[in-house]
Amino acid sequence: DTGVSQDPRHKITKRGQNVTFRCDPISEHNRLYWYRQTLGQGPEFLTYFQNEAQLEKSRLLSDRFSAERPKGSFSTLEIQRTEQGDSAMYLCASSLYSGHNNEQFFGPGTRLTVL
Amino acid sequence: AQRVTQPEKLLSVFKGAPVELKCNYSYSGSPELFWYVQYSRQRLQLLLRHISRESIKGFTADLNKGETSFHLKKPFAQEEDSAMYYCALSGAGGYQKVTFGTGTKLQVIP
Numbered sequence: 001d002t003g004v005s006q007d008p009r010h011k012i013t014k015r016g017q018n019v020t021f022r023c024d025p026i027s028e029h030n031r032l033y034w035y036r037q038t039l040g041q042g043p044e045f046l047t048y049f050q051n052e053a054q055l056e057k058s059r060l061l062s063d064r065f066s067a068e069r070p071k072g073s074f075s076t077l078e079i080q081r082t083e084q085g086d087s088a089m090y091l092c093a094s095s096l097y098s099g100h101n102n103e104q105f106f107g108p109g110t111r112l113t114v115l
Numbered sequence: 116a117q118r119v120t121q122p123e124k125l126l127s128v129f130k131g132a133p134v135e136l137k138c139n140y141s142y143s144g145s146p147e148l149f150w151y152v153q154y155s156r157q158r159l160q161l162l163l164r165h166i167s168r169e170s171i172k173g174f175t176a177d178l179n180k181g182e183t184s185f186h187l188k189k190p191f192a193q194e195e196d197s198a199m200y201y202c203a204l205s206g207a208g209g210y211q212k213v214t215f216g217t218g219t220k221l222q223v224i225p
Contacts (some may be wrong), residue, residue: 001152035215041217041218042119042121042201055131082178105161
């Protein structure tokens, strides 16, 4: 499978614990996006990278959230001191940005449940 | 600020009937508009984008800057069209984030 992959697919944690999700984009895609999706809502932008540089971060992303893409390939999203409100589907997408084409390819998502 | 509004959470149509999924947007510059689709148990995928002016699976969408709309249309619905449809917007040139609407579930009744 050469599509975007995410790990784990499901995560159940207790409030206050830290969690880390991984996203592997399509090979050679230079852009990588993180979204959060809750029930009945569309994907909500969190942050995105172009290569290893984090270019934009949503104001919704509190200090408890951090994302990295250290070598411009895979990315991790960490949530510290999880809260019940963090329960959601976390989606990753990648694209090969060329100035006029920014089609995003989505992964299957990681479903987080905070008890 | 950029915003995408999809007023219908659910749209039910009979097979063979025309479909129109509404999308209105708010953006101060020149937007790029997209429709994404998510079939049952599948990941989100791009259906079409306004700059391509193409028809995918019989669907078309025209950007109306005067009405700030990008409605998705298909003349004859098929059962396999049943899915969640999301309208999305980004700034021209792709430098800005992509904002999604809340989605419309299309249900095609046999």
